[in-house]
Amino acid sequence: MRAARYTEAGPAAEVIVVDDVDAPAAGPGQILVRVAAIGLNPVDVKIRAAARDFGPIRYSDRPGWDVAGTVDAVGAGVSGWVQGDRVFALASFPDAAHTLAEYAVVSAADLALAPSTWSDAQAGAAPLAALTAWQALDAAGVEEGQRVLVLGGAGGVGHFAIQLAKARGAQVVATASPAKHDLVRGWGADHVIDYRDEAALDGIAPVDAVIVTVDDALPPRPAVAPGTAVVTITGLSAAQEASLAGWGADPIRRILVAADGAQLARIAELAEEGLVVVHLDSEYRFEDLAAAQERVETGRVTGKVVVLVDPEA
CATH class of the missing domain: 3.90.180.10 (Medium-chain alcohol dehydrogenases, catalytic domain)
Structure with missing residues (x-):
């Protein structure tokens, strides 16, 4: 072979x-x-x-x-x-x-x-991207009725995080370049913001959870309130973590995806229902x-x- x-x-x-x-x-x-x-x-x-x-x-x-x-x-x-x-x-x-x-x-x-x-x-x-998104949402405790901010909504993990958060009944705000906004909306994002538009980023109301899928990305200050869960798949600097802690965010969690056939089977069920592409x-x-x-x-x-x-x- x-x-x-x-x-x-x-x-x-x-x-x-x-x-x-x-x-x-x-x-x-x-x-x-x-x-x-x-x-x-x-x-x-x-x-x-x-x-x-x-x-x-x-x-x-x-x-x-x-x-x-x-x-x-x-x-x-x-x-x-x-x-x-x-x-x-x-x-x-x-x-x-x-x-x-x-x-x-x-x-x-x-x-x-x-x-x-x-x-x-x-x-x-x-598999790797979908499981990473699933496990990040688990780590953040995302559930029905919450608001989730996905930084990097057009990427491999980001586009799954949007869809899986919507499948849990959450509202989703996502960042992406303007050329990709229509795609990101098509995956279910309720609001899409240009990641370079500082005024728009500063207008994001507090969210329950932030999923960081891109390197060296810090959520905008207004989005983080006491108790906001922040999960990163790439890691944050000590200074970034200190800023988040000062804003009242929950302890920042960095996750490393783990192989899990049972979770993949649940993602597959959502795909069969047309909820994940x-x-x-x-x-x-x-x-x-x-x-x-x-x-x-x-x-x-x-x-x-x-x-x-x-x-x-």
Whole structure:
């Protein structure tokens, strides 16, 4: 089978190679997935560029975490899955998973049935970003009737955070560049604000929760009231955290997404109801993996970048 590999730290076009290797076998508690599509995320390009661990995130020269495809074989002790089931997963994260290949071994606990309303490309693009949004909303305690501010509403995590917050019955305010406002409204945002418009940002009334999905972003002061929950997926500086604490925000939480098949299954149920869609920024073939990673590195992705795989090619 074909499998991607990093030769060392460096630019995507110089260090990504595709090897012919033996296909893995499903062990106890595992499922062998014939891969159809793999989502790319900022963590993929950061870890390739550095070729080292990032805290608990394990580096491997065989990359990939997101995956969608079909069940090819079932390991010992696994029930409820049969060959041909259409599945998707965030595999093993933050441990190495090796999904950027034609076949990948995935823990049965990480898998969920892919929504029939999503294409293989959409299912492959979704897991890490959708689970991050789900877990961020959980960490913020978002529930029906609350107001949520999503900083970075047009990104991979941001566009899921908007939809999942709306599915919980929350009102959503989101930031995005003006060219993306119609898209963001289409995902359910009640109000969309240009992230560069300081006057508009200062006009945001206090919210119950802030979900920070972009680097070095501090919510506008008027949006934060005593008790506002602030959850970041990127981290905030000590000075930013001090400012938020001085404004009365709850203790700031930084989350690292965890693989969770049960939560993915709940997201899939919402997708079947038409409440969650996946916006694809761009699709690439496996042989164009370097270009796909370069697209992610621009930092201007709307929704998700996905790599398509065909084991028969």
